[in-house]
Amino acid sequence: MDVVQTSAVNFYENVSAKEVEDFYHNMLKTAGEKHPMLGLNSKLVKEDGKLVEKVWKSGGMYGSAIDRVIENLQKAIPYAENPQQAKALQLLIDYYKSGDLKTFDAFCIAWVQDTAGTVDLINGFTEVYHDPKGFKGDWEAMVEYNDPDATEKMAIVSKNAQYFEDNSPIMAEHKKASVKGVSYRVINVAMEGGDAAPSTPIGVNLPNSDWIREDYGSKSISLNNIEDAYGKAGGALATAEFANDPEEVERAKKYSEACGKMHTALHEVIGHASGKLNPNIAAPHVTLKVYASTLEEARADLVALYYMPDPKLVEWKLMPDGEAYKAEYDSYIRNGLFQQYRRIQPGDDLEEDHMRNRQVVAAWVFDKGKADNVISKEVRNGKTYFNINDYAKARELFGQLLREIQRIKSEGDFNAAHDLVEGYGVKVDPEAVKEVRARYASLPTKAYSGFVQPKLIAVKDAQGNITDVKVETETDFVQQMLRYGKEYNFLPVKN
Ligand SMILES: [Zn+2]
Incomplete structure (x- = not known):
């Protein structure tokens, strides 16, 4: 059977496994030796008979959620422990903005070299x-x-x-x-x-x-x-x-x-x-x-x-x-x-x-x-x-x-x-x-485990500086997932 057309994932639309392979193998021919992981950050769709990559980036597919990622990475940069870490964070931001996988590779290299933090x-x-x-x-x-x-x-x-x-x-x-x-x-x-x-x-x-x-x-x-x-x-x-x-x-x-x-x-x-x-x-x-x-x-x-x-x-x-x-x-x-x-x-x-x-x-x-x-x-x-x-x-x-x-x-x-x-x-x-x-x-264990994340709450002084972080734990898994749905729902219903 066709592993793409019968798959439940939404990485592809109106394309067959053969078309996916041909598309990326073609790209591979001209990609050079140390090429990025082709297709990593996009959905491949067929529009008017042509194959197009919908890139996941700011201004692209999932852009409204990616913008929130960028916003928070930007907030992290002043707190970087060393210049190498700041460099890696900046490259990650650049990548989310451009969708360019070569920039993602540059980020990965900077990130691998950030070992001091x-x-x-x-x-x-x-x-x-x-x-x-x-x-x-x-x-x-x-x-x-x-x-x-x-x-x-x-x-x-x-x-x-x-x-x-x-x-x-x-x-x-x-x-x-x-x-x-x-x-x-x-x-x-x-x-x-x-x-x-x-x-x-x-x-x-x-x-x-x-x-x-x-x-x-x-x-x-x-x-x-x-x-x-x-x-x-x-x-x-x-x-x-x-x-x-x-x-x-x-x-x-x-x-x-x-x-x-x-x-x-x-x-x-x-x-x-x-x-x-x-x-x-x-x-x-x-x-x-x-x-x-x-x-x-x-x-x-x-x-x-x-x-x-x-x-x-x-x-x-x-x-x-x-x-x-x-x-x-x-x-x-x-x-x-x-x-x-x-x-x-x-x-x-x-x-x-x-x-x-x-x-x-x-x-x-x-x-x-x-x-x-x-x-x-x-x-x-x-x-x-x-x-x-x-x-x-x-x-x-x-x-x-x-x-x-x-x-x-x-x-x-x-x-x-x-x-x-x-x-x-x-x-x-x-x-x-x-x-x-x-x-x-008959055992009290389940086939899969899901984790409850801590809620990290910033404690601020009168000037608005963060002085501490309080940890609150949500005890109810379903409650957590419903809260995520409300608080982190940054994507339009139709993207
Ligand atoms: Zn492994």
């Missing part, structure tokens, strides 16, 4: 997961501040980025000779909006432009207060229901917090930043198309899974001991092959990239380990369980799959990407979905 932001049309063709970015925003203690602890991961690259199971020709500028901070979120709310990521690595990452590096953050909240929101009860044995439950209790933070750090800092493309191979969304995002997430997860048993992590005091990684393996397999089905209906296939990625990884390792009984599937009293019998072998298999997915990305091997994702990451047994949903029905 204690406060930072993410702001722009960013992640392309929702576009079946992988061109259009969802708008998102985040304001965050550093957690210095946790950052110092994790800094050892980015300091040793080259160790991870050199010892990776990927092929020698796909390794970076020198891994650049992997900056990692543990942060707390002050406010999130757009695509980052009310459901939020727990780790972010930006910018997404491959050439900027290679030439200037990227910034990785782990969202500490979000991870803490997730940890306290009832995951333990689900583990008790789905874990194969009391040993696994104990292990999860003891290690899951450390494992979660370590997985995010390795996924973001080492995973997304590692490996390189072969010469003259286009970016993955061009070569691997609809499978690019799924495999990129799988690649980053596999780097984390492969390195979690590394004794260096214990030596560096990032993991409590040599057994801890087993808790991560247990939960990854359980979730990838089973628990994550709580988010779909019986009869559905997997469509979301992260869900596909987790199933590709878990199902591939399950399948390839069958002969050696690496992971067994057990059914007791009508309930399904998964048990890892050989952790060392599981690690070896994670390494093999990492090598293969890096090869697919580096070579732009579309056929292999297709076979891997369609073969392992899409189809789901409806009976398994029914069982997972039934077992979750």
Whole structure:
């Protein structure tokens, strides 16, 4: 079927997948080597038989809301912590005014180089997961501040980025000779909006432009207060229901917090930043198309899974001991092959990239380990369980799959990407979905979590200077969403 015409997103109107591809591939021909992410900030429509981009910018599509973004960025500039941060903010404003993606790249470069501040932001049309063709970015925003203690602890991961690259199971020709500028901070979120709310990521690595990452590096953050909240929101009860044995439950209790933070750090800092493309191979969304995002997430997860048993992590005091990684393996397999089905209906296939990625990884390792009984599937009293019998072998298999997915990305091997994702990451047994949903029905946890944002209220003195910020918390999620609808409804009904 036509993935654009049958898609629920509103990035395209009256255009087919083929027309989208032709349009951007044509543009790519004359775009030069270090080109921006084409199509990132526009809707592509057909008008009078011609394809036109409606650019999201001041005076363009969504202009009335973008003007409010500009207004607030302008207010932030006098408070910038250093000239580099002020420069980045100004470039972001210029980009919102012109809609020029080259200016967005200039912003991304200035933003990557702004590492001295204690406060930072993410702001722009960013992640392309929702576009079946992988061109259009969802708008998102985040304001965050550093957690210095946790950052110092994790800094050892980015300091040793080259160790991870050199010892990776990927092929020698796909390794970076020198891994650049992997900056990692543990942060707390002050406010999130757009695509980052009310459901939020727990780790972010930006910018997404491959050439900027290679030439200037990227910034990785782990969202500490979000991870803490997730940890306290009832995951333990689900583990008790789905874990194969009391040993696994104990292990999860003891290690899951450390494992979660370590997985995010390795996924973001080492995973997304590692490996390189072969010469003259286009970016993955061009070569691997609809499978690019799924495999990129799988690649980053596999780097984390492969390195979690590394004794260096214990030596560096990032993991409590040599057994801890087993808790991560247990939960990854359980979730990838089973628990994550709580988010779909019986009869559905997997469509979301992260869900596909987790199933590709878990199902591939399950399948390839069958002969050696690496992971067994057990059914007791009508309930399904998964048990890892050989952790060392599981690690070896994670390494093999990492090598293969890096090869697919580096070579732009579309056929292999297709076979891997369609073969392992899409189809789901409806009976398994029914069982997972039934077992979750009795637990007080929901399939997705939405967050309530703080209300930040400026306290002013008699002269009108801001002297403090008061935090008020809205306790009712529905109330929050209704308030957003009233207070932040800057778009005309018809745009
Ligand atoms: Zn990722």
